[in-house]
Amino acid sequence: MFSGKTNVLVARYQEYLDWGIRVIVIKPRLDTRYGATSEICSHDNGRAPAFLIDETNPREMRELVNQKGPAAVIIDEVQFLPGEATREVITWILGVGIDVTAAGLNYNFRREPFGATPFLESIADVHQRLVARCAQPECDMPAIYTERLAIAGTKEIVVAGAELYLPKCAAHHQINVE
Ligand SMILES: [Zn+2]
Numbered sequence: 387m388f389s390g391k392t393n394v395l396v397a398r399y400q401e402y403l404d405w406g407i408r409v410i411v412i413k414p415r416l417d418t419r420y421g422a423t424s425e426i427c428s429h430d431n432g433r434a435p436a437f438l439i440d441e442t443n444p445r446e447m448r449e450l451v452n453q454k455g456p457a458a459v460i461i462d463e464v465q466f467l468p469g470e471a472t473r474e475v476i477t478w479i480l481g482v483g484i485d486v487t488a489a490g491l492n493y494n495f496r497r498e499p500f501g502a503t504p505f506l507e508s509i510a511d512v513h514q515r516l517v518a519r520c521a522q523p524e525c526d527m528p529a530i531y532t533e534r535l536a537i538a539g540t541k542e543i544v545v546a547g548a549e550l551y552l553p554k555c556a557a558h559h560q561i562n563v564e
Contacts, residue, residue: 388518388529388553391489393428395460398487400432402458409458412450414441414466416545426462436462444472444502451479464490465500466543472502473509480509494542495534495551496561518553529553536562 395411402409411426415438426436437454439446444467451459459479464472467490476486490503492515507513517528533552538544540563554560 388532388548388551389516390429390518391516392426392462393430393432394514394516395426395462395487395489396428396432396434399426399434399460402460407458408454408456409460410450410454410456411436411460411462412439412447413437413462414439416441416466416543434460441466442468444468444475447475448478451482451484456484458485458487461486461488462490464488464502464506465492465494466490467502469502469505473505476506477509491532493531495532495538496542497531497559500542520555520558521552522554522558525555525558527555527557529555529559531556531559533559534562538562 399409399411411434413426413436424436424438425433427433437450439450447459447461476488479486488506490506491500492503494500517530520527520529521533531554533554534544535550535552538546538550544550
């Protein structure tokens with residue numbers, strides 16, 4: 387959530403618009419961090435309208451594609467989607483000749499593979515790993531993990547703002563469970 391992945395998606399969205407390519411943005415409905423229910427927002431206030439899908443039913447993406455007829459699909463927060471079913475739907479979308487750009491966190495706060503991210507990584511033609519800088523004072527190492535404060539509890543998915551999360555490098559990351 388600190389690596390700027392949504393910035394990359396918003397920029398990609400703008401590129402498609404500039405090229406005159408019909409594009410839609412999709413994200414799981416549970417993510418309401420920015421108080422916006424139907425857009426993705428980059429940290430520098432760039433925005434793109436987004437269709438929300440039920441995070442337990444990635445097949446809704448197929449319905450959206452059939453309804454809207456895009457040439458490109460952008461999906462944010464794929465870590466909240468289930469792996470197998472999401473890979474199946476994305477494989478279908480790619481198979482009908484539609485470009486897909488998807489972004490998600492690689493690891494949950496326990497450093498385990500997170501939702502659909504590794505499943506989509508496995509079928510991607512191009513794969514870019516973005517990292518923030520470690521939040522530990524005086525450490526500037528790449529932060530490949532997300533640390534969650536103990537106050538957030540133990541559920542895998544807790545939707546909250548940046549106040550509950552810290553980007554951390556492998557040396558400084560802690561799994562906080564009470
Ligand atoms: Zn560090």
